[in-house]
Amino acid sequence: MLPDQLDVKVTSQPLHGSGVLRFVRECPPYRWAAGLCSVFGIQSRSLTVAVPYLWLLAFFLAPFLIVFKLSFSEILIAMPPYAPLYEMAEDGYLQITLHLENYSLLFQDDLYWKSYVSSLEIAIVSTMLTLMVGFPIAYGMARAPRPWRLPLMMMVILPFWTSFLIRVYAWIGILKPEGFLNMFLTWLGVIDEPLIILHTNIAVYIGIVYSYLPFMILPLYANLEKMDISLLEAAADLGCTPFKAFWKITFPLAMPGIIAGCFLVFIPAVGEFVIPDLLGGSSTLMIGKTLWAEFFNNRDWPLSSAVAVVLLLLLVVPIVWFQRLQAKREAQLN
């Protein structure tokens, strides 16, 4: 039986504790830290953002500035092997000597710009190849039955548990004239004499595609897995063949994943040293190899610093351009 009226007493509960504890509970440190920030006109949100900024400052910007400073120096047979950038002159003046010949040499000696061009070419071709190999794998993973997905993902990541150097080195055994690949093809009867793959650019492409494939697959998989299958059903329902639906729906929607994967492969591939050194031939020009030779063989720290600075500019420019494009597209949307 329900009573005609319900008497509900609402009483405010007193906060437990007293003194310092109570003060901390009611006014925790993050709260007054935020309050302190707001006094100086800083939003507390910017404190959270500060963490990545500090990291980048310490481990990216500071080393870069050191390299940048080095690139204006001059080679010296000493330890360290470069001339100091500024000296205290006798009469209390600070003397700064900037050497620009490192940069001018990069443009005069065609070894360097050829290395850059060849690096970009190899990186672009191998990024495209990685995309062509990685997309079907990522697509298959994203469409696999749910319990299979995690094991498949593990299998993609598993090679990382072995040394990168050893994995690249193993390819020598596969690709060399008397290696596994040639033995297998000869046994099949496809070829009569061994294919020369090792110490050519083809071996470099194979090495880069193999090594960087996970970096392409993971962002693509993350993107494709999110895609709503009913979009493809809707396309089919509206008269679109499965092949066309792929190009009209799946591919455009996978674009962010494709771009992320391509950047993750392209950027390290441009500066790659180990793969061209182990698998490439003497004719394989890559800026990573050139930089190694300048730094370790010629001990020319200033010149190799200049090589590194120009490489960074070469990579930053397309990224900035891309981000601008993205921002423009977003602005158009709104």
Next chain:
Amino acid sequence: MAEASSQARKVWAPWNEPGAKPFVRIEGVTKKFGSFVAVDNISLDIYEREFYSLLGPSGCGKTTLLRMLAGFEMPSTGRIIIDGEDMSTVPPHKRPVNMMFQSYALFPHMTVEQNIAFGLKQDHLPKADIAERVERMINLVQLNKFAKRKPEQLSGGQKQRVALARSLAKKPKILLLDEPLGALDKKLREETQFELMNIQEKLGVTFIIVTHDQEEAMTVSSRIAVMNHGCVEQVATPSEIYEYPNSRLVAQFIGDVNIMESRIAEVLPDRARLNVVGIDAPVQTGRSVNAAPGEIAWVAIRPEKMVVSLTPPADTSVNCLSGVVWDIGYLGKLSVFHVRLEDKSIVTVAQTNRKRETERTITWEDKVYVTWSPDAAVVLLA
């Protein structure tokens, strides 16, 4: 009877005409996923221009049946014939049906216009024709202001209208709607139900709608197929289903109902007498029953067809229960009384609040009488 009255008033009801040809024939269709039978040997006929509802609780197989019509799933056995053509070997992109998805499935990288034009482009129509048709669809669903927007910039109701326009743009013979209004709030849903009915009437397209919302099915449908566990329980017009359900399951699924287990006492050509088990109350019905005396049957009476009163009726020997008021629900236009009988079972009675009054004449713990006319009771054998 419903059939007699509909014929007398020339109501559009092709399913009652002997010569009418069904537009969609579902013939003995079964769909199994592994060992799970999602759809169990269903046969249905759906006629042109119908607004046909597949109604049932979630997991009853209604969506699977709809997806087989669209071609996303293939029947394990049986076949589907649309407009005289066997659909067994026809892939989804070649079927004369379009579907409005539960999630709307709008292409996020295309504007409203591009979404609506997508299906037309697949048919390689001339550009001018596409533009004209798209404009007509946008006018139909009143989205003129939003034509250049992308789906993420639209509200739920607007997305739903884009989805409708997109699925209607190709002038399908049949439009399949999968829980089309599920994501909308109640008020918008009610408005859209009427909008859907208007559009259906205007275009003359056959609509097949899947829903678990019985009110929605009642409002929009020409006929409803009530489904449960992969089987069809009953196919009838909304009023037939409500007034003459063929089983306890259908009666309980559509609206509120009091169901009392009874034993049949006497069967006559124009009426039947039963006794409610437990309280031994005699019930007389206005129709005969296809069962023998002594068998168990269930008397179903809708709450609004019962009357509750403080004074005993003239004849308390039949169609009359007595008990005490256990609970009262005031719903504004209705008051719902829960009356507790001798055997502690509860009967629900709904009464329209015709008079304006804040003081109830009947209140808790009152001894009351519940009565109904012989027509109100339906005898269910299952």
